[in-house]
Amino acid sequence: MATAARLNDLDFSTVASLVDAINDDPQTAATVWQADVRWRGGFRSEAAIRGFEPVPSDEPEGLAGSNTAPNPVEQVAAALGNCLAVGYVAQLTARGITVNDLEIGVTGELDLRPFLGLAPGHAGYSRLDVSVRIDADTDADTLQQVHEQVVATSPVGHTLANPVPVEVRLVA
């Protein structure tokens, strides 16, 4: 099964090991993820994640930034699209289906007034809309089943669609 194991350039054997480990000890499923942000002047900052090159952030000039990088709400839209991509490829690969192409467009609507202090209320996205284009060697019914499974299990999708406690503390 060496060929099947590399379908869509994925090797699921590590996931099988992880599932075995979680079945042995459910605490293995309790993960913690981290980002360390450092301010770089103006509205520029960088997020250090594990050993990767820090990810830059900025705001457009219309929001007093210097427009050197995507802004934080765009980063959220990107994270949602990237997470859904993992979901579709995982679900299709688990069914033995070759993926030829996958494009995911994410748009989000946001009223700037609460952020700018011009109105009270919800400063975040009011909604997010995602369009998924998949070219895969399967039929429409299977794609629809995959789609429903992806939406039902997306970590970033669920983080956005549900209220998550966010605790912000000043430590110095």
Place this chain on the structure above:
Amino acid sequence: MATAARLNDLDFSTVASLVDAINDDPQTAATVWQADVRWRGGFRSEAAIRGFEPVPSDEPEGLAGSNTAPNPVEQVAAALGNCLAVGYVAQLTARGITVNDLEIGVTGELDLRPFLGLAPGHAGYSRLDVSVRIDADTDADTLQQVHEQVVATSPVGHTLANPVPVEVRLVA
């Protein structure tokens, strides 16, 4: 006031123009943000945002990825920290306070079982904890006021802390 206008390497004149424009026509505050994700094989993808270099995404090897970039849930943690950084610098600058240093650590807890199909329920972060270290030329009371204002107006903070409708459609 040329010096004050560049406090913390920020020029707030563009924000004043934006506020004027919104006061003239509240529809100006209705913004749309976008990311276009393209699959690159395995669990690798790239998010194109405006004209910037596409932002890469991947999963760790333990989740069947090739570990070439932060994963989507780490990207969410980074976006939260970057957004809060903008908030603190904006609020401090608006008060004429010099910021010397700002570091924001974000950690999020996530149960992998729903994502892996091993349990039903919430596949996203169960909580996010943020530690903020600010070195600024002000006193603790002012910092606390700034902190409360930032938390009350953070676009990414509010996006995560509140339920946001996420509509995912298969279009091909």
